[in-house]
Amino acid sequence: MTRPYNFSAGPAAIPDAVLIQAASEMLDWQGSGMGVMEMSHRGKEFMSIYEEAEADLRELLAVPVNFKILFMQGGGIAENAIVPLNLSQEGTVDFVVTGNWSQKSFKEAAQFCSPHLVASAQNSKFTRIPPAAEWHLSDNASYVHVCTNETIDGVEYHTLPDLKALGSNAPLVIDFSSHVASRSIDWSKVGLAFGGAQKNLGPAGLTLVVIREELLGKAMKHCPSAFNYKLVADNGSMYNTPPTYSIYVAGLVFKWLKAQTENGVSGVAAMSQRSIAKSNLLYDYLDQSQLYENRVEKSCRSRMNIPFYLRDESRNDAFLAGAKARGLLQLKGHKSVGGMRASIYNAMPLEGVQALVAYLKDFETTQA
Numbered sequence: 001m002t003r004p005y006n007f008s009a010g011p012a013a014i015p016d017a018v019l020i021q022a023a024s025e026m027l028d029w030q031g032s033g034m035g036v037m038e039m040s041h042r043g044k045e046f047m048s049i050y051e052e053a054e055a056d057l058r059e060l061l062a063v064p065v066n067f068k069i070l071f072m073q074g075g076g077i078a079e080n081a082i083v084p085l086n087l088s089q090e091g092t093v094d095f096v097v098t099g100n101w102s103q104k105s106f107k108e109a110a111q112f113c114s115p116h117l118v119a120s121a122q123n124s125k126f127t128r129i130p131p132a133a134e135w136h137l138s139d140n141a142s143y144v145h146v147c148t149n150e151t152i153d154g155v156e157y158h159t160l161p162d163l164k165a166l167g168s169n170a171p172l173v174i175d176f177s178s179h180v181a182s183r184s185i186d187w188s189k190v191g192l193a194f195g196g197a198q199k200n201l202g203p204a205g206l207t208l209v210v211i212r213e214e215l216l217g218k219a220m221k222h223c224p225s226a227f228n229y230k231l232v233a234d235n236g237s238m239y240n241t242p243p244t245y246s247i248y249v250a251g252l253v254f255k256w257l258k259a260q261t262e263n264g265v266s267g268v269a270a271m272s273q274r275s276i277a278k279s280n281l282l283y284d285y286l287d288q289s290q291l292y293e294n295r296v297e298k299s300c301r302s303r304m305n306i307p308f309y310l311r312d313e314s315r316n317d318a319f320l321a322g323a324k325a326r327g328l329l330q331l332k333g334h335k336s337v338g339g340m341r342a343s344i345y346n347a348m349p350l351e352g353v354q355a356l357v358a359y360l361k362d363f364e365t366t367q368a
């Protein structure tokens with residue numbers, strides 16, 4: 001069965017091979033007589049699924065040994081509260097606002113600490129990342145928060161900020177929800193990374209937190225126990241019942257990622273090459289087109305989420321209906337920004353982007 005190409009921003013497409021395997025194991029996981037949803041999270045069957053998923057993820061993302069990997073719940077939005085509850089010590093926290101998601105994080109943090117706006121791209125309608133020379137970092141911040149891929153605005157950091165070089169000793173916190181596992185991460189610059197799984201790793205319900213060990217144990221006293229990173233880490237992410245089925249499916253995605261190859265490299269390195277090829281194909285077409293436009297500065301365009309607008313917005317509905325008829329799904333832009341958006345995460349093959357570009361071309365020609 002060939003399925004349509006799904007450009008959803010999240011929950012997003014999952015590789016066919018993963019869904020086929022999950023379906024085949026639905027009633028009986030590897031001769032255990034149980035489906036994964038029906039297993040005790042502390043039983044040996046699920047423990048083996050969990051341990052393999054964690055080890056595979058550590059290998060894929062090259063997470064150093066002095067970082068803990070936590071499998072939590074609540075999504076990126078809950079982390080907007082959980083991070084300050086654990087790391088702010090009710091002090092000052094620096095935020096760089098580059099789009100809808102970092103702005104949400106900045107606003108939520110005000111309930112727990114004193115958020116300080118280091119720089120904002122709001123007056124450019126989130127089409128750029130303010131250069132480090134424009135940042136006003138605090139002297140005493142508990143941490144600095146950036147969203148390294150703005151899913152709605154289509155803005156991505158192609159290198160992480162080097163806070164030490166900018167004169168700050170604060171740990172860097174990154175929201176990598178929508179581009180995790182699409183490129184390598186320089187962990188030497190990172191204190192904590194968080195992200196929901198439903199963009200690029202698997203089903204909704206699982207939230208990934210990767211935290212430098214020295215940052216554990218600083219939570220405020222009213223931090224809920226289930227969200228206290230130290231308690232979660234000390235209990236191997238089983239302080240409460242973890243989202244077992246989401247962990248299992250994400251684990252299958254990790255195996256799929258490890259098996260992907262491109263020019264002699266595999267895993268995230270292969271995904272990175274593919275993401276460059278896929279996004280270049282789409283941006284190159286948009287940039288030469290008379291009908292469509294992407295408004296983000298070239299230096300910070302996302303390889304994962306590509307928003308674009310029809311210069312004649314009255315054609316939006318016809319565009320979406322025609323796309324659906326061609327098997328190109330969920331291209332409508334986020335309601336806060338309008339227009340269109342193609343999310344091309346790891347599960348989107350190059351052929352899907354080629355099919356999209358062919359449609360963009362045909363639609364433009366017939367409308368001319």
Ligand SMILES: *Cc1c(COP(=O)(O)O)cnc(C)c1O
Nearest residue numbers: 075076077078101151177178196
């Ligand atoms: C989707 C997303 C979130 C929110 O995730 P939820 O699971 O809905 O809480 C946060 N940050 C970024 C960058 C996202 O893409």
